[in-house]
Amino acid sequence: MSDSNPKPIVNNLVLELHIPDFNRAREFYGMFGFKEISYDPTSGGGSDLGYMVLKREDRMGNTLINFYGDKEKVSQHAYFRDIPIHTPRGYEVEITIPVSDVQGLWEKAKGKLTEKQIAQPLTLKRWGKWDFRVADPFGFYIRFTELVAWGQ
Numbered sequence: 082m083s084d085s086n087p088k089p090i091v092n093n094l095v096l097e098l099h100i101p102d103f104n105r106a107r108e109f110y111g112m113f114g115f116k117e118i119s120y121d122p123t124s125g126g127g128s129d130l131g132y133m134v135l136k137r138e139d140r141m142g143n144t145l146i147n148f149y150g151d152k153e154k155v156s157q158h159a160y161f162r163d164i165p166i167h168t169p170r171g172y173e174v175e176i177t178i179p180v181s182d183v184q185g186l187w188e189k190a191k192g193k194l195t196e197k198q199i200a201q202p203l204t205l206k207r208w209g210k211w212d213f214r215v216a217d218p219f220g221f222y223i224r225f226t227e228l229v230a231w232g233q
Contacts, residue, residue, distance in 0.1 A: 097147040098221060099155045100170065103133050106148055110135050112190045113225065115146070130155060132139040141228060147197075169220025177224045182213050186225055190215075216222045
């Protein structure tokens with residue numbers, strides 16, 4: 082496997098996940114090299130719901146994931162409150178994170194993951210790229226992959 086893109090990936094997408102527990106997110110995403118770069122317990126405006134940003138640095142490019150909530154009542158957000166509470170967050174959504182060393186990342190993380198968290202172990206896909214897929218503690222489906230030519 083090689084880093085087939087010599088330049089960092091540039092993307093202006095901001096991904097914000099609404100979750101009830103930041104500590105569980107820190108622990109889970111920390112297994113994959115994410116580190117907290119900011120935390121605001123008031124989400125920037127006096128709310129009692131917080132805001133956190135985690136960052137994973139990679140020679141291919143950095144990945145940021147933003148988190149909102151840190152309390153169960155995050156599910157009462159005006160847009161989400163009509164969705165049944167036990168629906169997994171991220172239902173029918175796959176979050177894909179290209180990394181420069183997917184095999185090395187898998188080797189570091191696999192022993193820390195529970196069987197339930199492993200959606201698919203490291204696999205050579207039919208399109209010739211290696212990836213693995215995990216489910217975070219909130220039900221988000223996360224795919225770590227070699228770079229696929231998506232036009233970046």
